[in-house]
Amino acid sequence: MVFQSVYLAVFWLLPWSAPLRAALAWGPDPDRFPPVGPPIAPRWLKPLCVQRWVGQAVAARVAWLRQQGGAAPYRFGEDSLPEWHPFHLERYVWRPLHELEETSLRWLLGMEVERLLRLIDLPPQEIGEGAWVAASLAVYAHVAQVYHELRRRYKTRRAREIVREELRLFETWQGKGD
Numbered sequence: 001m002v003f004q005s006v007y008l009a010v011f012w013l014l015p016w017s018a019p020l021r022a023a024l025a026w027g028p029d030p031d032r033f034p035p036v037g038p039p040i041a042p043r044w045l046k047p048l049c050v051q052r053w054v055g056q057a058v059a060a061r062v063a064w065l066r067q068q069g070g071a072a073p074y075r076f077g078e079d080s081l082p083e084w085h086p087f088h089l090e091r092y093v094w095r096p097l098h099e100l101e102e103t104s105l106r107w108l109l110g111m112e113v114e115r116l117l118r119l120i121d122l123p124p125q126e127i128g129e130g131a132w133v134a135a136s137l138a139v140y141a142h143v144a145q146v147y148h149e150l151r152r153r154y155k156t157r158r159a160r161e162i163v164r165e166e167l168r169l170f171e172t173w174q175g176k177g178d
Helices: 006-013 015-023 048-068 094-099 102-120 129-172
Strands: none
Touching: 006 015, 006 129, 015 048, 015 102, 048 102, 048 129, 094 129, 102 129
16 A cells, blocks of 8 residues: 555545544644545445444444553554554555465454554654554555455355454453453
């Protein structure tokens, strides 16, 4: 994914990302995006309903963690740490993705969603808003790729069921013997 400045507007203005944006403790300058018309989400980000579910799951997890008064351990450990290396901002290579078993695809999905959760806690001043949005969109691009691979194998209905199952697991994971 080559980051373009229009992606800032795609993230900050379109409804698909509203659940995740609501979970943030910060936001952009409201005068930054003039009302020229809504930006169009790129094809690599779709389906937007899946992206909205991801944002809802992350927001629910953030709310749960705040209620608990402390951070639970991360299920994926260091694998879900946000990375700024260009390699992590690129899309997955399709051929190896096709070769993964379903359990590995589920693992990738969960790890990417947890990476998004960790990005929520990262102040944008630390890396810059553009880099933060690029890293978040890279996670969403990876989620879309995993979803499309599941859909290729199982068709839309089953792929969406799998995504929903993994998001429920993400929201409720307690870290006790899982």
